[in-house]
Amino acid sequence: MIFENRYLAGEHLSILIKNKIQDIDWSIIVWILKWWAQVTQKVAENLQLKTTFLAVKWVQYKNYKIWVVTQDGSTVFNKALIWKLWIDTEKVKELEKVSFEEAKNDKERYDLHFKNFEWKTVLVVDDWVVSGLTAAVAWRYLKQHWASRLILATPVANSKILEALRKFYNEIIVADAVEDRNFWLSKFYMSYYSLWTEDIYEIIHKLKDKNLRIS
Numbered sequence: 001m002i003f004e005n006r007y008l009a010g011e012h013l014s015i016l017i018k019n020k021i022q023d024i025d026w027s028i029i030v031w032i033l034k035w036w037a038q039v040t041q042k043v044a045e046n047l048q049l050k051t052t053f054l055a056v057k058w059v060q061y062k063n064y065k066i067w068v069v070t071q072d073g074s075t076v077f078n079k080a081l082i083w084k085l086w087i088d089t090e091k092v093k094e095l096e097k098v099s100f101e102e103a104k105n106d107k108e109r110y111d112l113h114f115k116n117f118e119w120k121t122v123l124v125v126d127d128w129v130v131s132g133l134t135a136a137v138a139w140r141y142l143k144q145h146w147a148s149r150l151i152l153a154t155p156v157a158n159s160k161i162l163e164a165l166r167k168f169y170n171e172i173i174v175a176d177a178v179e180d181r182n183f184w185l186s187k188f189y190m191s192y193y194s195l196w197t198e199d200i201y202e203i204i205h206k207l208k209d210k211n212l213r214i215s
Contacts (some may be wrong), residue, residue: 001156001176005191006127009155009175010042016173017047017123017153027121027151030054030142032134033106036194039127039155041203049123053204054138055106057099059092069096069137071103074144076137117147124150129157129174130183132165139168156188 003009018024029051031040044051055071069075075096124138135152142150152169159177166172176188185192195203 001188003155003189005189006036006038007042009127009189010039011046012175013039013125013153013155013173014043014046016175017043020171020173021123021151023121024049024123027123028052028117030122030124030138032056032124032126032138033200036127036192037200037203038195040125043123043125043153053107054141055103056134056137057103057106059095059099069099069103070141071100071107072141072144073100074137074141076133076140117142117145119146119148121149121151122147124152124169126152126154127156128185128188129154129161129165132158132161135165136168139165158183 003012021027024047027047027049029040029044029047029049031037031044031051031053033053033055057069059069122142124135124142126134129135129152135154139150139152149170150168151171151173152165153173155175157172157174157177159179162172162174162177180187
């Protein structure tokens, strides 16, 4: 399946979510704060649910994404890739610390107030799932904050990674699951531009102005 852009992918995903989740009115959407979050923006607007944010930063080494860190220090990493690249343990810790500080700074910069997830149904929305590290760290963060039911929703995903994630999420909603070693964004989105910092700030406050009950 090919989408014209991320906004239209979000429209399509919203319909799938409405059709598959009967008690959607009781859910909280988690926006993984990053510069290509148009899918999440459209889902949040269409479903009109409580929305909160999770600041996630990648640890990168020689153009490889090896680790993800949240604003509270929750982490998930690709152990096999770290071994393959022969990365020194101290170097990994140094990179992780930098990313952790960046995630905390994002939380403060956007004046984000994080929701109490205890015994709640939480809908994690992403624009695509390739390595699964972002979805995995979101799951870990939410479980640590006592969410009771976790749903992952994405327009496009690597089918092999989805199988691994099914062990963690109660339900996964995906428009198109593909098994492809060359999993490039251009194969699924005709237009896939990223947002700027100012765009994210404007979107967050626009959602607040629309009374989406952002927590």
